[in-house]
Amino acid sequence: MSALSEVERFARLRLARTDRVGPVAFSQLMQRFGSAECALDALPDLIRRGGRNDYIIPPPDRIEAELDAGARLGARLVLWGEADYPEALAAVDPPPSLLWTLGDPALMARPCMAVVGARIASAGGQRIARGLAQQLGQAGYVLVSGLARGVDAAAHLGALETGTVAVLGGGVDDVYPPDNADLYRQIVERGCVVSESPIGARAQARDFPRRNRIISGLSRGVVVVEAEIRSGSLITARLAAEQGRDVFAVPGSPLDPRAKGPNELLRQGAILCEGIEDIERAFSTLRTLREPGSDSPFAPQPDRTPDDILDRIEALLSPTPIARDELARAARLSIAETAAALLELHLAGRASLLPGGLASS
């Protein structure tokens, strides 16, 4: 993989920061146009084709400001397609378009395991998380978690000596919660803090699913220690399963409400985890490799999709997500044509591209 030019790096960040260009659209634009520069050139026309006129590409000075803020902080930007973009994360569909990192990004190239769980964790849960993190570190894994209170913090603490990556919802300079400020400083010095958000951004509720997707995406597996049924940890577990990563759950007594989440995961087929032996056993078992998604390569496509095809695809969409290949069959189009049309509809706000090759109205 050759190094990207500064112009293309700038263009990739700018494309990633464009309205309605999330990881799905980013990845499809990159596949379709080969470079962010070409995608940005084509974008205004694509947006107009979709029936919009409002310009949604951020002005260059906003991108320069983000790069300057990163430089002042000593943060490094790792873009999708660069040599130090983590391989495990690149295998996620779609991969996050970029990562800001503060600390040692090389940690992400080592085998990673995530330990996540309840913010309001019991003393026992924190002890388990810290112990697991220590065992994982001794076994050569880098510990990934979300720097939240409770289980996350305990896991990071247990792995400070051996290597830990904290994935944040806000920017890499968004120290939250305040009680973890000291832990944050230690991770910047000895581990790595990572985020998809711009420098200076404060974490919003909507950032956490994206943060969780990176936690699981960096990791070979996710261990859930204490979690309520409806919690971010269970979302991380679901994302991990969707990404083909192993989900481990630490069981607990039915009398403990914090065991409801892990116990439910066990019901759904998560691997029972009392310690590192359970993780090593799971990984030493010969496993079926994850099925690759659609095997339809994106053949070169015309730069624009005819209006009648856009309309035909739009008419087939509903709020219920539908698979791209199913849509292609229904519209009697190739998967490549359908994907191109969906991208234009998405950019115009007439459709939503969803991870896993799904789309909805």
Added chain:
Amino acid sequence: MSALSEVERFARLRLARTDRVGPVAFSQLMQRFGSAECALDALPDLIRRGGRNDYIIPPPDRIEAELDAGARLGARLVLWGEADYPEALAAVDPPPSLLWTLGDPALMARPCMAVVGARIASAGGQRIARGLAQQLGQAGYVLVSGLARGVDAAAHLGALETGTVAVLGGGVDDVYPPDNADLYRQIVERGCVVSESPIGARAQARDFPRRNRIISGLSRGVVVVEAEIRSGSLITARLAAEQGRDVFAVPGSPLDPRAKGPNELLRQGAILCEGIEDIERAFSTLRTLREPGSDSPFAPQPDRTPDDILDRIEALLSPTPIARDELARAARLSIAETAAALLELHLAGRASLLPGGLASS
């Protein structure tokens, strides 16, 4: 099923109490000779054929004494083949040849569920066992357990109102442990106490596997609440699985040594159980019925097996259990001939018949 004559009942008890006639030999003798009377008539000759001369059938007065002791106690003897022998237990291979019962044996005809676990149970474990027993009772199940301290006692207590069966290792009059004397009295009054052992027998260590086999054999499923890795509860769980019954395990924290047993069962595929919902969900799922064992019916056989066949079979046996049908293939005999030869060798102490159609030297 017609009622058995008093003579045949007497003969069945006598056959069951004969040395070396455990459930495996009992069931094969019954299949071969059709009645205990005929089996007892044939037995001295069979034993001689096997190369022994010591008479191992108990004298009639010992059997009369056992029946008298039962009558004095108000206990009822339920023999295999009688109408009130529990259907679930009859499906076990081989079924126990008899049950002494004190209390209401009709409870065993209702759907039963076992709850078993650690003698030295935590307060939480006892609370879970009692709560599960209550929920099972409300759902229409009769609660089966082993009247041990801890989990067993808590489970019986929770089900006193709705129906509970206590299976003992000693005779039905062997009240053990003494702290459960009051519970024992209540079960005799409102539930049922059951045992395969003669009246007056004190429980020995070797009685517990047989006791556990009845606990699981009476039940549609077994729930394990708190247990060490090497414990009677895990043996009961294994027996339940061999009998085609569902095994449920209540998860617990890795920090709690009493959770090691249930957590290990979960690793091995037991159904996670936090409450009655997990049990009802498992039972409402369409399940594959248990495979019946060998489909070779026992055709009528000559009363004696020729010496050369006995020798041929004996030569093929080793301390490692081997399946009867494999032995038949190796000996170039029919399964029926092989079974007959094994029975004679077993009665003569030259082979061991094991449950599940296995034999060893």
